[in-house]
Amino acid sequence: MTAQYDFTLGKSESFDRPLTWYGGDGNVIDLTGMTAVMTIKDDESDAVVVLTSEAGITLGGEAGTIELSITPVQSAELDFITGRYDLMIYKASSNYAKRLIDGTVTLARGSTS
Structure with missing residues (x-):
């Protein structure tokens, strides 16, 4: 089952979020040999930001x-x-x-964004 997780991202700011994947038995899932892709987009367009395990996603084996x-x-x-x-x-x-995981991203705009 896909987990739902919503977050806020500051426009023109760094965003770093650590996650740990646990199985149904409560043990961590070994990510050795796996790759990942995260796609962020608005509701009406193609992907705006794409992170991969080569750029933007680090998997901890x-x-x-x-x-x-x-x-x-x-x-x-x-x-x-x-x-x-x-x-x-x-x-x-x-x-x-x-x-x-999937969910919504709220973009926070500061006074200088």
Whole structure:
């Protein structure tokens, strides 16, 4: 089952969010050999920001950790009030794909944004 997680992202700000994936038995899921893709978009367009395990997502192998990082340049490109995102996990060797989390992204605009 996909977990729902909503968050707020500051326009033109860094965003770093650590996550840990736990299985139904309460043990962490080993992410060794897996890749990840996170897509953020508004409700009416194609992807605005795409993070991958090559750029913006760090997978922690046996520890089951996932670190999401969005740069100020990437968040400056966003131009919506509320958008959507999902985080997909893939394991190519077994043709495995799972939508781990999804939800809404609220863009917070400061007085200088």
